[in-house]
Amino acid sequence: MTLETKKSVFVELGKFLGQFSKDNTVKKPAVLHNDTFFDAFIALINLSQSHNGWYTADNVYFSIQSWAEALTDENLTKWLSEYDLQNRTSKNIALILAGNIPLVGFHDFLSVLITGNTVLVKTSSNDQHLLPFLAKYIIAVQPALAQNITFVEGKLENFDAVIATGSNNTARYFEYYFKDKPSIIRKSRNSVAVLTGNETKEQLTALGEDIFRYFGLGCRNVSKLFVPKEYSFVPFFEAIFAYQDVIHYEKYANNYDYNKAVFLMSNFKLLDNGFLTLKEDQSHASPISSVFYEFYEDINDLKTRLKSENELLQCIVADETIENSVAFGQTQNPRLWNYADNIDTISFLLTI
Template sequence: MTIDDHKSHLITLGKFLQQFQLTESVKNKDIPGNDKFFAEMEEKIDSAIHYNGWFNRENIIFSLQQWSNALTPRNLKLWLDSYNLSESGGKTVGIVMAGNIPLVGFHDFISVLVSGHKVLVKQSTSDQQLLPVIAAYLMHLDKRYEERIRFTKDRLEDFDAVIATGSNNTARYFEYYFKGKPSIIRKNRNSVAILTGEETKEDLQKLGEDIFRYYGLGCRNVSKLYVPENYDFDSFFKAIYEWNPLINQNKYANNYDYNKAVYLMSEFKLLDNGFLILKEDESFGSPIASLFYETYSNPKELEEVLEKNSDNIQCIVKKDSNKNEVTFGQTQKPELWDYADNVDTIEFLSKI
């Protein structure tokens, strides 16, 4: 199967995913395989919500739409044309997937396939409904995928390399279990935003997307703010208030109540708007329904602090972003070439 074959199939997959909408999905008669897979995908979207209390239709559809937007001819060309994959392939690559947000392991999945390898997938029990439908759809487009895609609920066995994503604790297990194999082992990371006080209401509203999308469960979600000394949070709270319906979600509300109670009993100084708690803290990973912040006086010194802690940071978000940063509202809309932990997955796969 050539790289052009893979591109063609992924473009078709992108068009298939585009059909699924928040209010009413619209079936396109020109999409291959719709008679078999359209209704099945709708069914699995509902099942995914049932099996994971953090998943809802809005977030699942958001994920599907982002992948649809990514899988275009232009994006696939920009992503893959700079690699030499002519001698890549033939190996079996295991993927241990996380389950914090819908289809969080999909980029690894397609990376293995376009690199010419076989993929052995061990999914998280929190996200097992959507990817098998997508895999079956690819097999419908090209039967050669049947020999290249396999799922397992058991321990990974008979593989040549592995990509595993988990917490810092599980990473230690992965490093021990997969020693001796080429691997990418991903640990906890969080994203931060730098505010200057010059942001507009629209800027801060977009930042709300970076904070609250997927309830803040993703590594690309902003979990900490850096603000100037004496920063007035009033404008920030007003701008993000449109996200207040989150408090009506039971799991989010339970986290909000619990964390607030713990902080108050510990007599921490808090800022609170009824659905988000702001706490001054040097850590990067804030609990759900909480957001840490620190003040800074010297932007250059802050830059040095972030560089020193780069292994803990997935995204740096700011208004005037450079090539290594992300602008407001874009953290959950990564490009195909925006690699997790800044580790080039295709480069890794091309050399195993």
């Protein structure tokens, strides 16, 4: 199968996904296989929260729309133009996927197939339905892909390389278990924001998207703020008030109540607006419903520190004062060439 054929399959998937949004789902006659898949996908979206309590319709639709925007011929061509994908021998690539946010493993799935390899997928128990559904759709578009896609329930066998995503604890297990195979083992990472005090209300409101999207469960969610000495959090709290409805979601509210109680019982000083707590802490990984913060005195010293902590960080949200930073509100909109853990998945697959 040629690269152009494979690209066209995912472009068709992008068109299919582009029909679905929280406020304006529209069935388009020109989209392939809608008679089979359109209504079934709506039903699956509506059931997603019963499969995983964190998968609200709002967040599932957001993920779907993100992929619809990514899967265009222009984006796929730009992404793949850097690589030589011709005359590749197909290898069996095992994927062990996370399930913290909807379709979190789709980029790995796409990368394996677009490079002409066969994918063996072990889904997370928290996300067992969305990716298999999309796999059925692309097989309907291109039946030849059926021989390149297998979802595995038991033990993974007969694979040439593995891409596994998990916590720091599971990563140690993966590293030992797959020590004899080429691998990408992804560990826990966090995202941070660097504020100067000169941010506009619009920027701080956009930062709320980086914090609250997917309830803060993703590695691209901001869990830590770096702020200058004497920084006033009043503008920050005023700007993120737009996200107050998050507290009406029971699972989030339970985490807010529990984590706030734990902090208070430990006599930690907190800033609190009724749906988010801020705690001064040197760690990057804050619990759900809380964001840590730390004061800095010299921006250049902070830049040096962030470079030294590169392997702990997924995104740095800031203005142009920080190299390779992400704009406010954009952490959950990565491009195809923005790789998890900053590891080039395509290059890895081409070396096997």
